[in-house]
Amino acid sequence: MKRWAVVGIAVAALAVGVLYGPRGTAAQVFRWIDGEGNIHYSQGIESVPQRFREGAVIIGYERPDTTPPAPAAVPSAPGIGRVRFTPGQPIMVSVRINGATSATLMLDTGATRTVINPRVLEAVGVNYRDAQRGSIRGVTGDAPVLAVRVESIEANGARSGPLLVVAHDTGFGQGDGLLGRDFLDQFSVNIDNTAGLVTLTPR
Numbered sequence: 001m002k003r004w005a006v007v008g009i010a011v012a013a014l015a016v017g018v019l020y021g022p023r024g025t026a027a028q029v030f031r032w033i034d035g036e037g038n039i040h041y042s043q044g045i046e047s048v049p050q051r052f053r054e055g056a057v058i059i060g061y062e063r064p065d066t067t068p069p070a071p072a073a074v075p076s077a078p079g080i081g082r083v084r085f086t087p088g089q090p091i092m093v094s095v096r097i098n099g100a101t102s103a104t105l106m107l108d109t110g111a112t113r114t115v116i117n118p119r120v121l122e123a124v125g126v127n128y129r130d131a132q133r134g135s136i137r138g139v140t141g142d143a144p145v146l147a148v149r150v151e152s153i154e155a156n157g158a159r160s161g162p163l164l165v166v167a168h169d170t171g172f173g174q175g176d177g178l179l180g181r182d183f184l185d186q187f188s189v190n191i192d193n194t195a196g197l198v199t200l201t202p203r
Helices: 050-055 118-124
Strands: 004-007 027-033 039-043 057-062 081-084 092-097 101-107 132-138 141-150 153-155 158-160 163-167 177-179 187-192 197-202
Touching (some): 101 118, 118 141, 118 163
Antiparallel strands (some): 027 057, 141 163
């Protein structure tokens, strides 16, 4: 099993954990909050500590051995983003960073900051000179991370920036990171599970 949490970043309070079960199987992914208010993700309810299971929420299914299809874009009015998703699966959003580089991020209303794989940020040409330093604490010890500035993130017409995002590989096995509240709070977010449609309307 693997756990990690982002700590010590002055600009972000973000703590996320991931637990992996047997490869090749599909399991429910739960989001839960520990006694210190940190947000965690666990694969399977048995991976959630007993005292926190009552408050755990299913957010989708993890399939480590399969690559999900790219989320389909839906035509949008200017400034409004619409993204199709499969009900019961994590909501994967196709985004463009700095108007050029594409990435796929998992929508997460519980993440304070957007987290993007460093290899994607390198492709963007992000400047690390003024990056904020932080660390990841896991079972094998601490590892440094950086929070860096991107000029914009656009999700099928819904655009926000500049943003300070965390450079880190979440290890989720799909996508390039998390689309967090620093982006989402700029919009009214409507998740229609019946229609399989997310609508992001500027506030």
